[in-house]
Amino acid sequence: MSKAAEAFRTISEVADELDVQKHVLRFWEARFPQVRPMKRGGGRRYYRPEDMELLRGIRHLLHAEGYTIKGVQKILREQGIDHVKQHGRAPSDGRAVAAGRNLAPDARALPANVPSIGTGRASVAMRNRGARGRASAVDQLAAVEAAIKELEQCRAILLETLGKPEPVRVPRRARAVGA
Numbered sequence: 186m187s188k189a190a191e192a193f194r195t196i197s198e199v200a201d202e203l204d205v206q207k208h209v210l211r212f213w214e215a216r217f218p219q220v221r222p223m224k225r226g227g228g229r230r231y232y233r234p235e236d237m238e239l240l241r242g243i244r245h246l247l248h249a250e251g252y253t254i255k256g257v258q259k260i261l262r263e264q265g266i267d268h269v270k271q272h273g274r275a276p277s278d279g280r281a282v283a284a285g286r287n288l289a290p291d292a293r294a295l296p297a298n299v300p301s302i303g304t305g306r307a308s309v310a311m312r313n314r315g316a317r318g319r320a321s322a323v324d325q326l327a328a329v330e331a332a333i334k335e336l337e338q339c340r341a342i343l344l345e346t347l348g349k350p351e352p353v354r355v356p357r358r359a360r361a362v363g364a
Contacts, residue, residue, distance in 0.1 A: 193223070193231040202237070203244050213243060216254050219266050239266055241273025 188194065200207045210230075214220045220239060222230040232240070246252040246260065246269065261269055 191234055193233060194237065196222075196230045196232070199232050199237065199240065203240060205244065210240070213240065217243060217258065217261065219261055235270075238270040238273055242269035242271065243273075245272045 188198070194202070196207050196210055200210060203210075214222070214230075217239075220236060220243070222232045222236050224230055243257055246257045247254070250272070252260070257269070
């Protein structure tokens with residue numbers, strides 16, 4: 186049985202809906218004073234629909250767009266709560282937006298052939314696992330190896346862009362097997 190859109194939600198319901206753990210919601214409440222759930226006897230939190238919209242926006246900016254906590258705080262301060270709520274409503278294409286983030290100025294103007302941050306196979310695999318999922322050691326190793334491969338591809342693109350030849354490297358695993 187699902188609740189009506191205008192119903193208040195407990196922290197467990199919010200955590201399930203946003204796919205984050207309860208302690209993350211409490212942490213966000215400490216970092217974002219705009220998140221103010223109602224508190225009843227015993228400190229129980231009840232989230233209003235507007236709290237849910239704001240939390241969806243914060244989650245989207247942090248998880249899908251790759252903003253830092255400070256970056257989201259800056260957006261809330263400069264552009265307001267409604268702007269963040271709109272991010273929670275907008276569908277995500279998984280691409281990071283560099284504007285307003287804590288990035289070096291050079292990182293905002295990368296050539297067109299550089300892939301967007303967080304769209305590679307490793308990033309997608311980690312995101313698809315979800316905040317609660319527990320991966321086995323084999324899955325974790327595969328994700329780390331995919332991330333290394335993705336980073337090496339980014340490095341090659343950057344070296345190509347700068348006009349420097351890429352050094353020849355023997356993969357670590359091959360060295361360990363052959364040694």
